[in-house]
């Protein structure tokens with residue numbers, strides 16, 4: 001780590017952030033990065049010299065804007081540290097470019113604040129251009145400043161984003177809620193496309209039938225992703241196997257892909273420790289998954305989270321949601337979830353449910369009743385995630401009240417999940 005003070009800027013190269021993902025009530029950066037501090041802001045750049053976050057020193061103190069690899073800015077809102085943790089299990093509310101945040105609509109993605117922060121960033125780039133042209137700075141730092149100027153121009157960002165969308169077949173419409181444990185910093189890799197049910201209510205589906213991908217195509221994508229992430233791959237330690245029901249893919253493909261990605265992405269040398277693997281599953285894929293798959297997953301160098309889309313445990317609600325499932329299957333899937341969580345130290349299965357003011361009391365009661373059938377298998381692992389239905393327009397006051405009642409009534413750790421794409 002080296003620090004330079006040039007023309008009012010404090011520039012630190014190779015700054016080491018936290019080597020572990022932590023939940024903290026203050027802005028925290030993970031892995032290694034370049035940091036440039038001005039009078040009012042702290043700008044951080046990844047190992048490809050691309051902007052990764054902007055933190056305010058005098059305004060929105062304690063909060064930051066973060067740019068993800070799909071070029072979406074996310075506002076990490078502290079909401080005064082009043083209650084976000086009870087809802088999300090995190091200290092920050094991630095506000096994406098949604099017009100409305102279903103949980104705290106007063107804390108939505110704030111265009112005015114963002115514009116101010118972004119203008120400050122453009123001003124910083126101008127200052128760097130001046131410094132590079134006028135000041136006889138040390139060789140190493142000059143090179144990095146020039147790279148920051150080049151990599152962050154709008155054409156370069158657009159080109160890189162297109163590359164990401166190309167590799168991921170149009171981006172990731174939703175990440176599993178468990179990705180919150182690595183701040184959603186996952187490398188996405190599709191081992192299958194589509195899902196089993198194509199439910200009527202779902203706004204993240206691509207509307208295609210479940211389809212396995214060949215290992216040849218997957219290995220090709222690993223190569224492309226490695227080149228896309230380039231130097232900054234050293235700041236990643238986690239993998240998301242897509243798309244909406246990777247648990248339904250062939251076991252051999254799941255395991256071979258996880259091993260190949262771990263080696264090719266160099267997760268063993270990552271600046272961030274404790275690698276994690278994330279995938280979605282369905283009630284059917286969980287019920288059908290064989291012990292051999294869980295044995296193999298458990299012995300991978302990852303801690304694996306599998307998130308199962310259950311949505312309800314009430315037959316009438318399934319009809320309303322146009323999801324072809326019944327209570328009997330949900331109960332079998334939930335029992336298997338508890339069994340796997342108790343048996344395997346490196347695997348944790350969680351479940352998703354939906355909420356909205358158009359859903360019945362029976363729906364909510366069914367989630368509570370299901371949580372209470374934990375029996376002998378509850379071992380402090382697993383969680384319930386509750387997602388507000390996107391198109392329902394449910395008021396945030398309803399979401400907050402209903403969720404807190406559910407959280408207090410369920411015999412499982414329960415959190416809100418707000419859909420996060422990549």
Ligand code: SF4
Nearest residue numbers: 195198199202205244
């Ligand atoms: S809820 Fe899950 S299974 Fe249903 S359409 Fe959406 S992604 Fe597919």
